[in-house]
Amino acid sequence: MFNAFTWQDTIVIDNNLFDNLLHVRKLDSTPSIMTQNFHPLLQRAESNGIHFEMKGAVALVRLSRPTKRNALNDGLIEALRDVFQNLPEEAKSAVVYGEGDHFCAGLDLSELKDRDAGQGVHHSRGWHVALDAVQLGRVPVVAALHGAVVGGGLELASACHIRVADDSAFYALPEGTRGIFVGGGGSVRIPKLIGVARMTDMMLTGRVYNAVDGERIGLAQYHVPTGTALEKALDLAQRIATNAPLTNYALMHALPRIAEQPADHGYLTEALISSIAQAAPEAKARVRAFLEGKAAKVQKS
Ligand code: 1HE
Numbered sequence: 506m507f508n509a510f511t512w513q514d515t516i517v518i519d520n521n522l523f524d525n526l527l528h529v530r531k532l533d534s535t536p537s538i539m540t541q542n543f544h545p546l547l548q549r550a551e552s553n554g555i556h557f558e559m560k561g562a563v564a565l566v567r568l569s570r571p572t573k574r575n576a577l578n579d580g581l582i583e584a585l586r587d588v589f590q591n592l593p594e595e596a597k598s599a600v601v602y603g604e605g606d607h608f609c610a611g612l613d614l615s616e617l618k619d620r621d622a623g624q625g626v627h628h629s630r631g632w633h634v635a636l637d638a639v640q641l642g643r644v645p646v647v648a649a650l651h652g653a654v655v656g657g658g659l660e661l662a663s664a665c666h667i668r669v670a671d672d673s674a675f676y677a678l679p680e681g682t683r684g685i686f687v688g689g690g691g692s693v694r695i696p697k698l699i700g701v702a703r704m705t706d707m708m709l710t711g712r713v714y715n716a717v718d719g720e721r722i723g724l725a726q727y728h729v730p731t732g733t734a735l736e737k738a739l740d741l742a743q744r745i746a747t748n749a750p751l752t753n754y755a756l757m758h759a760l761p762r763i764a765e766q767p768a769d770h771g772y773l774t775e776a777l778i779s780s781i782a783q784a785a786p787e788a789k790a791r792v793r794a795f796l797e798g799k800a801a802k803v804q805k806s
Contacts, residue, residue, distance in 0.1 A: 599647070625688075650662055667727070751782045
């Protein structure tokens with residue numbers, strides 16, 4: 506499967522990714538060609554509908570099945586898992602985005618075969634592993650959303666840590682009207698963003714939220730003009746990449762768990778993780794820099 510390249514091969518990737526995207530403004534100073542050593546599974550991901558590249562310390566992960574509106578077939582789900590389980594060491598944050606007019610049309614319905622209950626469980630659990638690799642991996646992930654963010658596409662977006670949506674974005678959970686149910690962790694993650702009542706409404710009635718209302722109810726943290734979601738997401742990811750690694754780790758792995766603990770357990774976990782973070786040499790250096798007037802103040806936005 507991987508005989509075209511070995512792990513140590515130098516691979517030339519066409520880095521001209523922003524030219525062919527609708528709704529995505531070209532970014533400045535993107536090198537036209539970039540060489541990287543990537544894990545072989547990232548090579549396989551390339552042939553399964555994921556385009557991967559590094560931009561500085563940010564891993565750029567593009568869903569690349571535009572003719573099928575980036576619908577998530579089994580190969581694409583496995584590719585997402587492989588990418589997030591094998592990010593290059595230099596990656597400190599990541600951006601997920603979609604090629605073409607839409608972020609993602611959800612589960613590839615053409616692959617929805619007759620499954621018995623056991624096979625269905627395993628299929629759904631495969632999605633859980635892939636989207637857990639996004640949420641509970643090594644680096645924070647920013648989703649750049651535009652066009653359709655529906656079904657499994659919304660499940661993928663909800664596994665990311667920050668969602669930036671441009672004005673063309675719309676959100677839906679058509680599973681209800683297709684006679685199925687979410688299976689990619691949506692029933693766990695989406696109520697945490699918008700509440701059980703709103704998710705129930707989306708699935709019972711087929712309600713579609715536009716970009717403005719999506720931000721209002723918590724589906725996205727940022728709402729930006731059409732065509733600028735990737736640029737904004739990259740800007741945020743670059744900032745995140747400069748954080749102390751232990752802070753990012755605590756936010757990804759400790760905060761969500763603390764939020765689900767009973768208060769007295771949460772206080773103890775918080776005390777443990779905060780003391781681990783502040784004991785790191787990097788934290789001490791950053792605090793010292795502020796006290797010596799060498800670090801930026803908090804600015805009113
Ligand atoms: C697809 C899919 C798909 C498009 N699976 N092939 N998701 C849905 O129910 C959403 C279904 N899709 C749509 O409602 C629309 O396609 C969109 C609003 C996303 C985009 O509309 P549009 O007009 O830009 O594209 P299109 O003409 O509808 O689709 C272009 C092609 O993509 C067409 O194939 P073609 O061979 O005729 O060109 C479509 O069939 C194909 N396509 N979406 C398969 N989803 C873990 S459980 C998760 C459960 C779910 O995610 S359920 C929700 C599924």
